[in-house]
Structures are given as structure tokens and as C-alpha cells.
Amino acid sequence: KEYGVVTISEKDVVLGEDIYFFGLPSADLTAPVFREGMLSKKEDDYLMFDSSVNIGDLGGPLFNLSGEVIGIAVDYLSYFNDLGDDEYIFGYGLNKALKLAVFKEYLLMLQLDNLNGDLTKQGELDNYQPRSEYEALQIALIDEIIDANVFILDGEELVSPAVVVKREGNDYYLLTKYREEIITSFDYLTIKVGEANYFPDSYYYDSEEKIIIIKFESYLNLKVVPLSESEIVVGESLVFGGADTSNAKHYFTKGMVSKSSKDDSDYFMVDGPVNYYQIGAGVFNFRSELVGILADKSYQYERDEEIFIVESITSAYRVNKVMEVLNNSELLIENSSFLMPNETSENSYQAKGLYEEKEITLIANLLDSVVNVITDKGHGSGTIYYKEELEDGYLYYLLTNKHVIDGGEDLKVKTNDNITHLIESYYQFDNYDIAVLRFKSDLLYPIKEIKDFSINYQTMPGTIVYAAGTPLSLEYFNLVTKGVTGYGNLKHDQVDDLALYVDVALNPGNSGGALFNYEGEFIGINTAKYTNYHNAFQSDFARGASIVIDLSKVKAEILALQEEGFVVFQRKVMLGITIVSIVDYQTEYGYDYFPLGFYGLVVMDIDETRGAFGVLEVGDNLYKINGKKIYGTEIVATELNKLQLGDIIVVKVKRIVDNEWVSLELEIILK
DSSP states (O other): OOOOOOOBOOBOOOTTOEEEEEEOSOTTOSSOEEEEEEEEEEOSSEEEEOSOOOTTOTTOEEEOTTSOEEEEEEEEOOEEOSSOOSSOEEOOSOEEEEEGGGTHHHHHHOBTTBOOSOOOOOSOOBOOOOSSHHHHHHHHHHHHHGGGEEEEEETTEEEEEEEEEEEETTEEEEEEEOOHHHHHTGGGEEEEETTEEEOEEEEEEETTSSEEEEEEEOSSOOOOOOBOOBOOOTTOEEEEOOBSSTTOOBOOEEEEEEESOBSBTTEEEEESOOOGGGTTOEEEETTSOEEEEEEEEOOEEEETTEEEEOOSOEEEEEOTTHHHHHTOGGGOOTTEEEOOOSOOOOBOOOOSSHHHHHHHHHHHTTGGGEEEEEETTEEEEEEEEEEEEETTEEEEEEEEOHHHHTTOSOEEEEOTTSOEEEEEEEEEOSSSSOEEEEEEESSOOOOOOBOOOOSSOOOOTTOEEEEEEOOSSGGGTTEEEEEEEEEEEEEETTEEEEEEEEOOOOOTTOTTOEEEETTOOEEEEEEEEOOEEEOSSOEEEOOSOEEEEEGGGTHHHHHTOOGGGOEEOOOOOOOOEEEEEHHHHHHHHOSSSSOTTOOSEEEEEEOTTSTTBTTBOTTOEEEEETTEEOSSHHHHHHHHTTOOTTOEEEEEEEEEETTEEEEEEEEEEOO
16 A cells, blocks of 8 residues: 655754644544644754644654654653652643654664664754744744743752843843742842843832842843733734743743733733743743743642642733833832832734734624523533524523533623523533523623534634633633644544544633634533553653544534424522531631621622522622521521522621621512
């Protein structure tokens, strides 16, 4: 049988070059899996790249955009075992490959009886020429910013990566994440800029201890990166600086803005491989501007006493306010803190290139159709795909996974305008992990129709895709991650050819969310992920191994649903409050809030769709229900079980009013 033969590249590799990677992470798969990434670091005979790599992938080839083989994957870092932390600090996108251009002429001459010898190619390699506008911008960006990416060292130990952001005469200012060890070890620190080392002069940190500015002196003309004055938008293309290990050598990875804000306006979320030694490094847009500092990353979660990798839940500190501080010397007092301005003006972000412009636009047009599916057991994600017009509004249909709502006694959805809607009815498929939920609203929401698959269409490996959903917790509502399809016709839930294998980062809570292609078409339901891979020698945690139900295989059955198949959802009688005992509250938050002698429960959160909303307040001490003293949650459940929706329940609470604790008797209509 005649097989295809690849061409080995004779070109040198460059940082920022896009790569395609093939491997076979699991023996269960019948064909290699495709992934996409970027060249992150290069050495004489080796290169490093940032795509997902798993245990069975080693030996797999890397291709450039010209279709030439440039490397063979030989190793990857699973987790950092030298940090002395109880938590697993997983590695992601820290992959090593043999650079084949160095060995090409010898590989072509090898005979079976002469496999030993020096395989080093002599002479210069050809220069690599970018094959797309996006790749050219990425390569140019890294070349522009690399010299401004520096490292703070304590002896030979890397304390933090940093970015040079200002020059004033011979004084330079760098920016990084606030770390206590920078201050406590300040007199022993050095700043590594290229091959040179400098001693820091002084430091300045914001009063909330989020970032720190360090001044040092140099008589050389060092590179400075400007701070962005633009807004941050989801889909904005990014490159992250930092190091791969504690060796303080440059390592770059690529990603995008996945959520434009987190908790408050000071942080945003990014998608892409980020590792331990990149925290504190710069986040750069394609305009060669610094938009953020990598601030924090989630590495693991536990479920049923088992540990799993968290993928692409990384926050960055937005630096737009820092510019005002750097331009106002009165705010900076040596070796002291400063107040960060509360507000700063922002310009509209102007995309750099057609690819980024289209990506930003298509994501913005998707998110109003994506919802958070919330049950009393947890949460998942979903997508509005159809609506019926009613006399008083609309009846919306949304797709999610069946396992998201299984066992739930309270179902509701939150839309992108932060409004919560009650589920009216639902349908669960027998053969697939798919459910259809319906809710009513007088508001008009955009729908995302399932892609028209009537034309001969197949989602091919290498298709650019985006996942939208709510991973881990509700604070990450409508977070977007990006990847490529790696493999089609995957068997799932005992159904042949049902699913796609994609390298998009998914986490618990993403289940039921939408997978879109680069045209913004709704092509899949994010459903599951491989968590571990095994071979005959070892096992390891899986990375970038997500399973998506292919809507081309089930669309006809979804659209053929009949009214009689839907089950009307009956809500359970609940107050709609999240409560903890006073004892547990004091254990967690201290003993200062509640006076001695208080007993009962503390209201921590209130469901806006239930009767307690607008009656109780967060922080209330709930101590009686229908005249009975409350010492635990059991009495609350017992009293509620006696009642029906529409009944009235009487509670007594203690609450601070005008700085004094007062006792209130309140009526709550159960709804």
C-alpha cells in the first residue's frame, strides 16, 4: 500500500510561529488527534510548543503552516514537583520537541544497519516566512516585546517575571504582580534583563496589594512596552510572557480574552496555556501593548476525593490605571504603597487584522444566546436555539445536557442580562445526554439556530471552535474558550460516531454549553472530557481532551420533538435562601459579627425567584420559623414540608438596623 510522505522542513523556527500537532493520546481512538498551538521557545536542537499534549502523544509530529514537519514531540511537563505545595501545580502547554531541520540530511541518508552517529546538521538554516496575516502579527509581536520581558531573581531563584513599562532618564520602571517576598527580600534581589543584571533601587505597590512597581537604573537603551489605553474585549488576541521553569528563560504562550471582567473591573479572564512561572508576567495584545499582568490561575478541583485538572481559568490584572500612577510622581513614595485611581478613561479597542476583528465580532454576537442552567444540585450551561411567540411574550427553547438537570428539584436559567427565569417544562432524550428546557419571558432574546446540515457538511479536524458556558462557579458566567476540533466520529455513551474530540478547555459547569465554529454557527453541545489517560507503563491527567455532541447527528430528532413529550416542571417548596449555622459562620469568618448568645442560622444568599427575596436580607440571623426555635436546618425543612406554594410562613430574624441589632417578625409567601 502506498502511504503519504511528509516533507521535513529546512527552515529555522521562530517564536510565535503557528504549529499543528498530531498524536494518539489514547489507544481507544482509531486515528491521530489534531491540535493547534504556537512555538514558545527554541534552543539549538529542540523547540517548545504550547498545545495540549497527553501521555500517548509523544513521538507525534509538529507541522508548520506550510505543511512541513518541523519537530517530533519527545516530552511534556505534567506538573511541577519542586514547589513544596500540597496542591498539584499542573503544567499545560510545556512541551518539548526535537527540531528536525537540524537532522534532515542525515535522516534521509540513514540505512537500517547504520542508525548511530552524530546527527548534527552543519550550516545555516533558511528563514521561516509566515503563511498568514495572524501568524505574521504574532511573530512580530513577540519580536517587539521580548526584550522588555525581564525576571526578578533572588540569587539564582526566579521570584517573578516582570515587564519594563517606563523610562525616565536612566531610571526604568517595571511592573509585576505584588508578592510579599519581593518586599521582604528586596535588598537581595537582582533584575535580569537579557544577559545583564541590575539591582533594584526602590519599589511602590498599590494599597490593595495587587501589583508592584520597581525602579532600577541602567545607562543602556532598554526596551519599554507601552500600556494599553483601550477597553478589553472578549476574543481579543493575546500573548503571555514569563518562563517555562525556574531557569528564567523566555517562554511565550498564546491565548485570548475569555471574559472581560472578573469580580470587579480590575481583573479580566484569559484563555490559553498559562503556567506557574508565568504568573506576574505581561499580557500583550497584537498592538504590542501591555494590557494586563497575569495574576492567578486555578490548577485543580476535587470531586468525590478525586483530583482533576482545571483548564484555562486564569485571571489577569488590567493595567490601564497604572499609567496615571506612572505619570504622576506625587503618587509614588519610595518603598511604600499608593492609592490606585478609582476610574480611568478607555478607548474602544481596534482589532489588529481581519482575523481578530471577525473573532471579536462573532463572540459578541453569541453570548446573548448562551445561558447558565441552575439547579439545587449545581449548575451547567445551555443555548437558546428556538422561540415561539405568545400573546404575552415568548416561549424559549434551550439545549443542555441531560446530566445537568438530573435529580434537580429546582430549575432555572440566567440569561446574559443577569435576569433569572423559571423553567416551565423540559424534555429528556432516552439515547443521548441531551435535554431541552423551556422558559417564558416578555423580553426578546436572540436565538442561535442549530447549523443547517442539509448541505453535505462534516466538521473536519482543524476547524476553529469556541466554547461558551459557566465553568466551575457562577462568577465565570459566559466565559469563552477557544480551540480546534481534533477528531470526529467519536463513540460516546455507547453511540457510534456521536461526538467530536476538541482541545477546547472545558471544566465542570461547561456541560450543556454551546460549541460554535468560526462562522458563529452552533455545531455542538459541550458534554464531557477525558480526565486521565493510561498506557502500559504509566497514567497521567488528561489535557485538552474534551467531548462534544455533534449536532449534525441529532438535529433531526431535536427539531422533531412533540408537545406531548415535554414534562411540566413543578417547583419544590423552598424559602430560596442559602444558610449556614452561626457556629459554622463564626468558624469561617470570626466571632465579631454576632453577639454572644445568638443561635440559629445565617442567611448567606437569596434566590431572586423565591418568596424570601425582598423580605430577608443577607446577614440576617434566622432564629424562629412558625414559632419554633431554629438550631439547625432540619427544622426549616420539616416546616416547609407541611406547606404548599402560595402558603405563608412566619419567621423571626435579628438584623442590624441603624447600627443596632433588632428582632423582626416577617411573613414570606412561598412562591
